[in-house]
Amino acid sequence: MQIHKFIKILLVIPIVSFVSLSGLSQELDPYLQELISKGINKSQTVKINSIEEEQAVLDQRLARSTFIPKVTLNGSFTRLDDDITFDQETQDLLMATQKLLIKEAAGLPFNMPFPDGIPLRESPNLQDKNILRSSVDVDWILFSGMEATNAIKASKHKASSLNYLGMAEKDKIAIQIITAYDQLALVYASEKVLTTSEDYLREQELFVRKAIERGLATPIGRKKIELAQQQLEGKKLEFQNNKTLLIEHLNQLTGESRERLQMMAPKLQMIGIGAVVETEKRNEVKALEEAEQATLYKAKMQKSNFIPKVAVKGHYEFIEENLSLLDPKWYVGVGIKWNVFDGNQSRLKAKKTELESLKYRERIEEAEEMIALSVVKAEMNYSAKVQSVKIVEKEIELAQDTYDMVNQQYKSNLASINDVLDALTELEKSNFKYQEAVFNQRRAITELLHANGTLNY
Structure with a gap:
């Protein structure tokens, strides 16, 4: 398998769909789960999304703080040119x-x-020319005209939307790491196939050498085996390069040391699925729905600009002797602010926000349509990959029997060394195909679990 093919497989991200299966976490190696955790913790995109979510939570607290009384301490000194009399x-x-x-x-x-x-x-004097003031002001909004209340709800849904987006991003990272890990397992499994082929060739080389010594074979047969061995060494070098590339990719994704990645021994084994159960919404759809709700509450907040607002104002002077004859020492008042007409700004802003919510609604419907189609593709793909494994198993059985038969015929001088090498090549190809079929079956399950929103890791 070529290096560019490895890269192509690594970059493929499964399409979403909506069928629910049992979680994959029980089938994952503990070390793979550790790598996924490290990859999620390392991701800058996840960190940025987490910061934005925290900002949305702070927006909620800011909106709630509207109803908390604001206390201000004031102090000043003023000198006039003369007393006011x-x-x-x-x-x-x-x-x-x-x-x-x-x-x-x-x-x-x-x-x-x-x-x-x-x-x-x-x-x-009405006012002495030296004025030292020290006072406290209290401002308390009793009713914001539902503006703060709607702002709290909008921020809450925005934070929820960002949370679901973060979960969707984590799924993508997990899939990339699982794919790279399984691809590395495919490399190790393929190297075992090459080792088996190498053993077969070594056995043939020994047989041909003895046949040449007895005059039963020519040196050309040995040269053909030597050529096959050199070709095998080229394949081993190619897989070694692929392994190095995948380790670099996992190092980039997870931050795990190359030394530890080289020490791991991933295994490529078929995994099963549980019974189909009720599906869950994808995190991407949940994020869009929450964003839609956030914009709707934002529109309500903008419309509430025309609702009267009620606030309490209090003031107290600590230094009474510096007050003028007309200044009170303290006062408390209740005020109403009613924005009757603002040049249509609030109405137009609310209309613009409502159009934004319609955009989210269209995106939700589009995503659901894509999901409904992708679930069929995921199911068909999984069924096809399972069937491919069964077919390749039969191919391996046939290729092994053919090799054994041709090898026996060759030893009985009923077949040529070319026939033996051709049978060995077919056996090698069948073993490669089986490892790729198992890898594709695991990929199909991952895609199916990701599609229905039940990918656990």
């Missing part, structure tokens, strides 16, 4: 009023002169 006429009026009140309290007629020696108080 009443004008002179007002000050004279206040002074005259003060004198009348004092005479009235003393029982003196208002038209009598003001007695000497009684102190008068100057009119206070």
Whole structure:
């Protein structure tokens, strides 16, 4: 098998479908499960998706924090060019009023002169020129017009959508690693086939050498066996290169050391499936559905811009002596904000978001149609691969019997060395075909489990 064929197999990702089977995790080698775990942890795409999901969760917390009171501490110092006071006429009026009140309290007629020696108080400043302020403000939204509530729901569905996307990405990574691992197992199994062929050739070489010594064969027969041995060495080198390429690929996918990957001994064995059960939705479809819900709630949030909003405002001054005569020490108020008309911006934004949700709906229907078709393909492909294994088993049986018969005829001088080498080549090809058939059967099961959303690892 050529290197480019290996690469082509590695890059193939199965098409999704909808048939449910028993999970594959029980059939996977523990070391393969470890490699899948490392590959998922190493994937930058999975990490980025996880960060985006965390951001969506933080968006939920931000939306919820809308209803938490906001407390602000304020401090300032201001120096004016002069004190702010009443004008002179007002000050004279206040002074005259003060004198009348004092005479009235003393029982003196208002038209009598003001007695000497009684102190008068100057009119206070409206605001001293040195102003030191320290206060606290409390802002508390009681009702956001459903805007925050819809924002929370939109963020929740967005986080769920990103979670399903992350799971779908993990499935793709797992399939790549499983494929590469099985492909490496195919290389090891193929090398065993070559070793068997090498043993056969060594046996033939020994027989031909003895036949030449007895004058029963010519050196040409030995040269043909030597040529077959050289061709076998070329195949062994090709498979060694393929093994190196696959180890590099697994190292790139998982970050596992090359030394440990070279030490593993994957085995290529047929795996079975359990009974067909009720199917599950694919993670990609779930992600699209959650994204659709997120956009619908986002549209509701934008429409709720016209609903009145209610908030409480509180203020308290810590330094009373620096307040002006008109400033209160504290106050509490309830306010309503009602956006009656915003130039159609909210309506147009909501319409745009609703169109986005329609796009998701079309994508969902498209995905479901593709899934309905791919499940048939996956089932047919699996049945075909199982049948291929049975056919190749018969081919191996026939090729082995043919080789044994021709080899016996050759030893009885009833067949040529070419016939023996041709029979050995057919036996070798049949063994290769069997290993590839087992690999394809395992691939078909992986594709089928991935298609119905029950691929466990």
